[in-house]
Amino acid sequence: MAAFKTLDDLTDITGKRVLVRVDLNVPVKDGKVTDATRIERVAPTILELSEKGAKVILLAHFGRPKDGPSPDLSLGLIVPAVEEVLDHAVLFASDCIGAPAADAVAKMNNGDILLLENTRFHKEEEKNDAAFTKALAANGDVYVNDAFSAAHRAHSSTEGLAQLLPAYAGRTMQAELEALEKGLGNPVRPVVAIVGGAKVSTKIDLLMNLVKKVDALVIGGGMANTFLAARGTNVGKSLCEHDLADTAKQIMIEAATAGCAIVLPEDGVVAREFKAGADNEVVAIEAIPADAMVLDVGPKSVEAINSWIGRATTLVWNGPLGAFEIAPFDAATVAVAKYAAECTKARKLTSVAGGGDTVSALNHAGVADDFTYVSTAGGAFLEWMEGKVLPGVAVLQAGK
Numbered sequence: 001m002a003a004f005k006t007l008d009d010l011t012d013i014t015g016k017r018v019l020v021r022v023d024l025n026v027p028v029k030d031g032k033v034t035d036a037t038r039i040e041r042v043a044p045t046i047l048e049l050s051e052k053g054a055k056v057i058l059l060a061h062f063g064r065p066k067d068g069p070s071p072d073l074s075l076g077l078i079v080p081a082v083e084e085v086l087d088h089a090v091l092f093a094s095d096c097i098g099a100p101a102a103d104a105v106a107k108m109n110n111g112d113i114l115l116l117e118n119t120r121f122h123k124e125e126e127k128n129d130a131a132f133t134k135a136l137a138a139n140g141d142v143y144v145n146d147a148f149s150a151a152h153r154a155h156s157s158t159e160g161l162a163q164l165l166p167a168y169a170g171r172t173m174q175a176e177l178e179a180l181e182k183g184l185g186n187p188v189r190p191v192v193a194i195v196g197g198a199k200v201s202t203k204i205d206l207l208m209n210l211v212k213k214v215d216a217l218v219i220g221g222g223m224a225n226t227f228l229a230a231r232g233t234n235v236g237k238s239l240c241e242h243d244l245a246d247t248a249k250q251i252m253i254e255a256a257t258a259g260c261a262i263v264l265p266e267d268g269v270v271a272r273e274f275k276a277g278a279d280n281e282v283v284a285i286e287a288i289p290a291d292a293m294v295l296d297v298g299p300k301s302v303e304a305i306n307s308w309i310g311r312a313t314t315l316v317w318n319g320p321l322g323a324f325e326i327a328p329f330d331a332a333t334v335a336v337a338k339y340a341a342e343c344t345k346a347r348k349l350t351s352v353a354g355g356g357d358t359v360s361a362l363n364h365a366g367v368a369d370d371f372t373y374v375s376t377a378g379g380a381f382l383e384w385m386e387g388k389v390l391p392g393v394a395v396l397q398a399g400k
């Protein structure tokens, strides 16, 4: 792994304005953060800089706002959770550039921590727009990237800033890269990957390369419905991206050529409403009622998945198998997580899992600490697995 500068190289920062890119894209329900793991992971970097007397200015995205600012995706909602984890006051500015940001920064004392509003409220962020990056850079003397989980995005706050300011990796960025290299740099076969969740369109392309690197690819969640539909199974009202059928078919062809088994659900738990405790039944995967949706994979599928895990030496997991936030559709994710944890404790398995909701699901199952390594990254983790260059990491390695 190519070298990059870390906080150890960042000396004499008292009074300096340090722009720190963190990932605060945390799960939220009814306005409350339901899993603070990502905040906990960036806390050491933030507190270290604050204790050294820097003015710590946090940059982050939250969700995927489509048309500019929206109150439900304001990072202001996250401030209390960040304060609780840090046990430190956190100031907030209503914009990440312009007068609101500049005024808030001007008022900071050494050691203060300020969170700027969602960078994605400006469409220029995702375009890595030069003028927008410059506007962000105006508030900092130094840039620290501690958001490994957003490092697969070449955005202004994840990549562009590192070209304008002296750039350093934060403690979590450093730890994630070191741990992934150690656990998965040279994975011992057989390798089984589980990919589930809801971000079908942004993750499906990654599977094209992943099938060349693993012995079996277990597909669950919304991703499975897309593959099932592609092979002609009627998925009723399930979360499914029908327009990705050709991509799914191509992945199945690539997998067959590479000798990678594709493991799709044999049965599913279906309901007519997306809510906790909704009436539900287990059906064979070819018998999904037209007016129902699959919200979890069924018990036969769990058995098949666990049998693959039992034969594996390395497990890589991103994306829950079902809508685990609403009982009883957490059953498969919990059962598989517990079995993987058991195999890991018995020293038969190296288990690495990643993703905001995946971490939350492992915490929900009570086994996150039993996995070999739990990354905060989902998409970035899968891209790293594929062997892709992550722009946010590459720019640190190039070193300004």
Ligand SMILES: Nc1ncnc2c1ncn2[C@@H]1O[C@H](COP(=O)(O)OP(=O)(O)OP(=O)(O)O)[C@@H](O)[C@H]1O
Residues within 6 Å of the ligand: 196, 197, 198, 199, 200, 220, 221, 222, 239, 294, 295, 296, 318, 319, 320, 321, 322, 323, 324, 325, 354, 355, 356, 357, 358, 359, 376, 377, 378, 379, 380
């Ligand atoms: N069958 C399903 N139908 C609807 N939603 C599902 C289904 N299976 C899983 N999900 C949802 O998928 C979401 C998690 O997917 P996602 O791809 O965001 O995973 P992740 O671990 O957070 O990865 P990342 O960090 O890349 O976001 C959960 O909110 C879960 O409810």
Ligand SMILES: O=C(O)[C@H](O)COP(=O)(O)O
Residues within 6 Å of the ligand: 023, 025, 063, 064, 149, 150, 153, 202, 355, 356, 377, 378, 379, 380
């Ligand atoms: O949740 C994630 O995986 C990261 O925060 C990146 O989010 P994105 O997929 O919306 O870029």
